[in-house]
Amino acid sequence: MPGTRPGGQPEAHRKMTEHHRPVRSFVRRAGRLTRAQERALAELLPRWGIEPPPPDERLDLAAVFGRSAPRVLEIGFGDGASLAQTAAANPGNDYLGIEVHEPGVGHLLLEIERLDLANVRVVVHDAVEVLNGWIEPASIDRLQLFFPDPWPKKRHHKRRIVQPGFLGTLARVLKPGGVLHMATDWEPYALHMRETAGASPFFDEPTGGPETGGRPPERPETKFERRGLRLGHRVADLLYLRNDEPVSSATPP
Numbered sequence: 001m002p003g004t005r006p007g008g009q010p011e012a013h014r015k016m017t018e019h020h021r022p023v024r025s026f027v028r029r030a031g032r033l034t035r036a037q038e039r040a041l042a043e044l045l046p047r048w049g050i051e052p053p054p055p056d057e058r059l060d061l062a063a064v065f066g067r068s069a070p071r072v073l074e075i076g077f078g079d080g081a082s083l084a085q086t087a088a089a090n091p092g093n094d095y096l097g098i099e100v101h102e103p104g105v106g107h108l109l110l111e112i113e114r115l116d117l118a119n120v121r122v123v124v125h126d127a128v129e130v131l132n133g134w135i136e137p138a139s140i141d142r143l144q145l146f147f148p149d150p151w152p153k154k155r156h157h158k159r160r161i162v163q164p165g166f167l168g169t170l171a172r173v174l175k176p177g178g179v180l181h182m183a184t185d186w187e188p189y190a191l192h193m194r195e196t197a198g199a200s201p202f203f204d205e206p207t208g209g210p211e212t213g214g215r216p217p218e219r220p221e222t223k224f225e226r227r228g229l230r231l232g233h234r235v236a237d238l239l240y241l242r243n244d245e246p247v248s249s250a251t252p253p
């Protein structure tokens, strides 16, 4: 039938839904899993992984962690080594890591097992959807976004996770006074982060402005950062404080 694809979906409808599909900040890479990572995904993910909440409900993070402690949420933890190291050094905090790359998830699960960590939980899902749909407003003390994909080509800039609407998404889940810590080794992305956060009504620079004078001691070096440093890139750490400005429910995601 003209205008209909083999799957039966009318062409006009396909075009419309394609047009409205949100741009994702990642492409799924079919990375090879080691046998240890395969075992971790099969045996450890059911224990440390978080399933989506029922429709129209949010995660009960106090129930998830079995306590109410300061909560740190990390977006795109990569291989999770720096997240695991931070969690091991801060047993009084709870850590929620979000990542879509399965070998990285497997690697973090193995670290959780090796270091016997009880304060880390893992979500394998698009962080933008998790932040918008799963997390209670003002429930997170600290957000970590370390070395997000820089998408250096101009035509790919729309894939960068840091956008004005995304800062609204982050502002909704952060407690007033909570910290947004971003790091990048890609100078044009650092500039974009500074401009976007600087224009956001929800974030203030800590006294003295964003930190660019080297890695703060609380952040271990990450795998992606090591790669950037080998290439001679300069690393910028940018820290912002969530102010009291309310996020209206009309703020676009």
Ligand SMILES: C[S@@+](CC[C@H](N)C(=O)[O-])C[C@H]1O[C@@H](n2cnc3c(N)ncnc32)[C@H](O)[C@@H]1O
Pocket (backbone or CB within 6 Å): 025, 026, 075, 076, 077, 078, 079, 098, 099, 100, 101, 104, 125, 126, 127, 128, 146, 147, 148, 149, 150, 161, 222, 223, 224, 225
């Ligand atoms: C460049 S890597 C950096 C990884 C790690 N933070 C590091 O510094 O080594 C960016 C990571 O973010 C993940 N990522 C990108 N967009 C994401 C999203 N929307 N939800 C979850 N993970 C995402 C990617 O899968 C990738 O592993």
